[in-house]
Amino acid sequence: MPFRMILHPISIFPLIFVLVLLLFSPLSAKTHPALDTSYVSALAAADHFLQAWQSGDIESGMALLTGHAKEGSRAEVLKTFFSNPEPSAYEIERGKLLNHGRYDFPVVLVTGDAKNARPRRRFSSIVVVNTGNNDWAVDKLP
Numbered sequence: 001m002p003f004r005m006i007l008h009p010i011s012i013f014p015l016i017f018v019l020v021l022l023l024f025s026p027l028s029a030k031t032h033p034a035l036d037t038s039y040v041s042a043l044a045a046a047d048h049f050l051q052a053w054q055s056g057d058i059e060s061g062m063a064l065l066t067g068h069a070k071e072g073s074r075a076e077v078l079k080t081f082f083s084n085p086e087p088s089a090y091e092i093e094r095g096k097l098l099n100h101g102r103y104d105f106p107v108v109l110v111t112g113d114a115k116n117a118r119p120r121r122r123f124s125s126i127v128v129v130n131t132g133n134n135d136w137a138v139d140k141l142p
Contacts, residue, residue, distance in 0.1 A: 042103040042128040043095060045136035049126065050090045050107065058082040066129060066137040073141060081141065086112035092126075101130035107142050 045064060052061035061082050062070070073081075088111045095105035109122045127140035 038101070038130065038134075039095065039097070039103065041134055042130070042136050043092070043105065045128050045138065046092055046095070046103075046105045046107075046126050049138045050092065050109075050142075053082055053084075053109075054088050054090060056082055056084060064138050065141075066131065066139045069137075069139050069141060084111055088112065095128075098127070102139070103128050109142060 049061055049064045052058070052064065058079060062078065070078075088109070090110065091108040093106040093108075095103045098104050104125050104127050106123070106125050109124065110119050111122070112119050122142075124142035125140070126138055126142045128136050129139045131137050
């Protein structure tokens, strides 16, 4: 005769109780890394840069670029980047620390198109670096 284990309904309740406790315990919660002031400052710099892009403010945008980013982009490319006559918007996703004083933020640039009723989404990233004295600048354009 094969062995069968039969659980009595009363013996199942403690098992269910333990499983429910584990399900709602802090151990099962998704943990996020603690935010520090450098992350907040880097995110603010990325946001200010993208606000300049959205409003077409090339002067403010250029002021937020590192020398490395300015050297890597021709003036006409920067002018084209900041001149968007159609409505535009952006999304900044959670950034990640690349190394001390350097963050990478995935971004989505959303632009309208006069010829097409559908907006275009361009997925990219923006790298922000600490230039000293808690000043942050964009080192890689989206």
